[in-house]
Amino acid sequence: MTEQSKTTNAAPRRFVFVLVEGFTLLSFAGAVDALRIANRATGRRLYDWTIMGEGGQTATSSAGPSFKLDGDLGELRRDDTVIICSGVDVQTHCSQKLLNWLRREARRGVQVAGLCTAAHVIAKAGLLNDKRATIHWENHDSFSEAFDEVELTKRIFVIDGNIMTAAGGTSSIDLMLKLIADDHGEDVANIVADQQIYTSIRTDRDTQRLSVPTRIGVRHPKLSDVIQKMEANIEEPISPSILASDVGMSTRQLERLFRRYLNRSPKRYYMELRLQKARNLLMQTDMSVINVALACGFSSPSHFSKCYRSHYDTTPYRERGSHAGKSEV
Template identity: 75%
Template sequence: MSEHRTATRVPMDGNKPRMFVFVLLENFTMLSFASAVECLRIANRMTGREAYAWRLIGEGGDRVRCSAGAEFTLDGDLDDLRRDDTLIVCSGIDVQGATTKKLLGWLRREARKGIMVGGLCTAAYTLAKAGLLDGKKATIHWENQDSFSEEFEEVNLTKSVFVVDGNRLTTAGGTSSIDLMLKLIADDLGEELANSVADQLIYSSIRTDQDTQRLSVPTRIGVRHPKLSQVIQMMEANIEEPISPSSLARVVGMSTRQLERLFRRYLNRSPKRYYMELRLQKARNLLMQTDMSVINVALACGFASPSHFSKCYRAHYDTTPYRERGSHAARLSI
């Protein structure tokens, strides 16, 4: 049985709503934020009282724009919170740019109070940057996992939908906010109410922290072949030190030629080509989400030399790694 750590916080006062303080960062993901708030709103409606309250704050205390372009008026700046508040940071694209020194200092100060701190979608990056996830289990959107694991080795990164580790909460983004909030509501007010909230949301498959965020390999590639899935899983787990096609074939009890035919039949490409695309996709994520040098990105993705990496990258993406990083930085500055 896997280790399960419950949230530790001040028990709810029946006459006082539990306060959630949402910190909205520029370009935050609206779906993750809205899913969390809707759970709280419906819980209030189902109980017939204000079991939960919430405030929206952010750096500057004025307005903030989500990644969909909608603007939100904030209730306040990064001010002092009470120890029994629950602080939830909401982020989305370019979380690195939205994670300012002022925000990091404020988060560290508030966390020293023993306050419960959470991060939705990519906000686990912000919490980790502030040092709030050191030695903790956490999760982040699958698209950001490669860069996160490279930068924060002291965090035990999982692929779970959400993680509760003591007074730290993290989610993978999207609708995973619903699963986290339903767990918190169940802890506060009982599973029956949490199930009623899920019914109101037409949310029929409540996930736990044991569920992983990405679709299974067969579902993702649209093919249900056990040996093909096993090989792809091994490829995904061995990006920095790629395994040869002959070794992959041997593990699943096939000849190299049989493995070639299997990939050609179902994926219309060779195992070597498929593996290369996986490595280049990770490289692209690292180029766009970290400050790692191109040389270090190449090494992290199994390329022995920067020149070979650049040649392969250009053949696949029709641009060089250096230009990719430069054009991405230019887009974010607009």
């Protein structure tokens, strides 16, 4: 099939954007604008879209601006593609009404996508069981604890059958460019990317976060290897001696390496990684403090509380309480 024939004599494909309170503005805007530009660049109505949400009135983004909705959650056409847009505090805003509606529409054959944290909504609806998915890296830990039946990846976006997930930020653009290319050819997708000044189109093989060397600002292969092992083994921490042995160093050499490049000991750096995960779980899940401690490699709740207070100047219990208060506002 030629590029020309792929873009003719076809009815517009309709996308239904569902805005959940606290949705991420960048993800939503990037996706919608890709569709707008595809229409403008080709001079044809390749895509239609509508914006829905619970209540059918307005939805407010995490950045502050509110959007007028075209309608409440209603029955869709079977050839629609539903895109759930969510962001901060997705657990709080994931209502039973939304879940029931999503399950019903999925049973009718509607294609479903989720941007940023919306994989949580789709998984909660039971649509990601035994499927591959992705979610914003900041929510990776909490999602893994809540939905162990989902094969969670760190990809930019994932398409598994009739379900699509994108990690948030500009990854929504990558997903839409993929769909545009599938629908109307790569030439059209490339035109859209050029219009968005999007010079490096990523695929579903690309990962979300910067590489370890880029993140820490140090290009030392052995240091990077150790940090990767630390990040992959939070629940059952590996001793510094084993970490050192795995990269062909002595424990003393590893200590010097961390001091030189990161100004802290391997033990301290590892502890900070574990405490960061603990903070994410406290703020994003309803796991008990004891279970959070265990998930982050602390066998004693008292030791966990002591380490947490030393690092964050508050206790795990107060952290959770203060966040819950903010979420209810």
